[in-house]
Amino acid sequence: MPELKQTLGYEYLQSTKFDRQSLFTLRKSQVDPAPLMKVYRDVPRISFPQEASSNRDLQGLLSKRRSRRDYSEHSIDLQDLGFLLWSCQGITEQRGRLYLRTAPSAGGLYPIETYLAVNKVNGISPGLYHLNVRDFVLEQLVEGDFSSNLEQACLGQKFMAQSAVSLIWSAVLRRNMAKYGHRGLRYIFMDAGHICQNLLLAVESLGLAGCPVAAFFDEELNSMFGLSGEEESVIYSAAVGISK
Numbered sequence: 001m002p003e004l005k006q007t008l009g010y011e012y013l014q015s016t017k018f019d020r021q022s023l024f025t026l027r028k029s030q031v032d033p034a035p036l037m038k039v040y041r042d043v044p045r046i047s048f049p050q051e052a053s054s055n056r057d058l059q060g061l062l063s064k065r066r067s068r069r070d071y072s073e074h075s076i077d078l079q080d081l082g083f084l085l086w087s088c089q090g091i092t093e094q095r096g097r098l099y100l101r102t103a104p105s106a107g108g109l110y111p112i113e114t115y116l117a118v119n120k121v122n123g124i125s126p127g128l129y130h131l132n133v134r135d136f137v138l139e140q141l142v143e144g145d146f147s148s149n150l151e152q153a154c155l156g157q158k159f160m161a162q163s164a165v166s167l168i169w170s171a172v173l174r175r176n177m178a179k180y181g182h183r184g185l186r187y188i189f190m191d192a193g194h195i196c197q198n199l200l201l202a203v204e205s206l207g208l209a210g211c212p213v214a215a216f217f218d219e220e221l222n223s224m225f226g227l228s229g230e231e232e233s234v235i236y237s238a239a240v241g242i243s244k
Contacts, residue, residue, distance in 0.1 A: 004174055005230070010224040011180050013173070017218035018155070025113065034120035070210035071161035071241030075120035076164040080206050081137075084240065087202035089114055090166070099134065110215075111176040112169050112195055113232065117224050118239075120164040128225060137200045146224065148201045148232045153220035154213055154237070156173045163239035166213075168183030169195060170227055192236040199238055209243040212236065 004010055007179050086102065089110075093100040096106040105111070114131040116138065118124055125145040151161035160166055171190050176191075177184035203210035214236055221237075222229040 007126075007177055007184070008182040009177060009188075010173060010183060013235075014230075017229075017233075018215070019209070019217055019219060023155075023217075026223060032238045040189055040235060061201050064204050065200055067211040068243055069211045069239070070155075070244050071159060071162045071164065071209060071239070073123045073244045074164075076208065076240070076242060078121055078123040078172050080086075080208070081121055081124075081165060083206065084167075084202050085114065086136070086201060088200045089131060090136070091133065103191070105191045105194070106176065106184075107132070107155075107179055107180065109176050111172050111173060111188050112189070112191050112235075114195075115147050115168040116169065117166045119145070119147050119161075119166075129159055131192065131227075141225065149220075149224060153224060154216045157213065157215070159211065159241075160213065160239050162241065164238045164241040166237055167199065168225065168234055168237045170225070170232050172232045174231060189235065196236060196238055208240055210238055210240045212238045 020144065040092050062197060088103060090102045090110075091099045092102055095108070096181070099110070100108060110133075114133075116129040118126050118129060120126075123142070124138070125143050126145050126147075128141045128142055129138045129147055132139050133136075147161035149165060151158055154160045156225045171192070173184075173188070176188050180187055200212065216237065218234055219229050221227075221234040222232075225234070227233060
């Protein structure tokens with residue numbers, strides 16, 4: 001198995017990062033669009049019963065989930081933030097050296113790390129934080145208002161600065177790719193998707209608003225949180241707040 005920097009996954013991640021110099025000058029791939037949905041015609045079709053699911057709570061959350069970007073000036077509670085983070089990455093079982101969590105991960109390796117840009121959370125100072133999953137505590141990296149920095153790093157999307165808190169997920173590439181090699185990047189992205197969907201459903205359950213974000217200047221976010229961009233790099237984020 002080649003060293004990390006020689007894997008196809010590593011090459012792909014580095015080659016698809018956004019930066020200010022190339023974002024608007026890169027020649028987009030000329031890929032024709034596909035239909036929004038696939039339908040097989042002239043085959044047997046089976047309809048589902050009309051009765052509602054027995055799990056109405058989950059059905060309601062799934063039905064209401066939408067990406068919402070319009071946030072008020074109100075703060076969210078630290079207890080609610082704790083629930084959101086537990087929903088993303090809370091430990092539910094230990095098996096040997098592995099700590100299984102609320103979201104699945106290929107091989108139980110959990111290469112995703114969770115960082116936070118806190119703007120308006122009761123009981124906690126604005127600043128940049130890291131979630132220590134094992135002890136389930138927030139580690140303060142630096143105190144201060146980084147809302148404007150976050151907005152600019154996320155291609156000027158204003159709602160990132162208006163959020164109560166934004167979660168930024170990075171991948172520790174070697175944690176996964178040492179086992180899965182070239183294919184490991186697929187699993188890393190899957191992990192991030194599982195985690196974010198857990199967050200969004202938890203957001204709905206609290207009556208909050210959230211929006212996933214993948215448009216950002218990678219190295220600017222990496223720099224904000226002191227990440228190398230090589231061994232560990234941001235891959236996804238989400239804003240959370242209270243709807244206006």
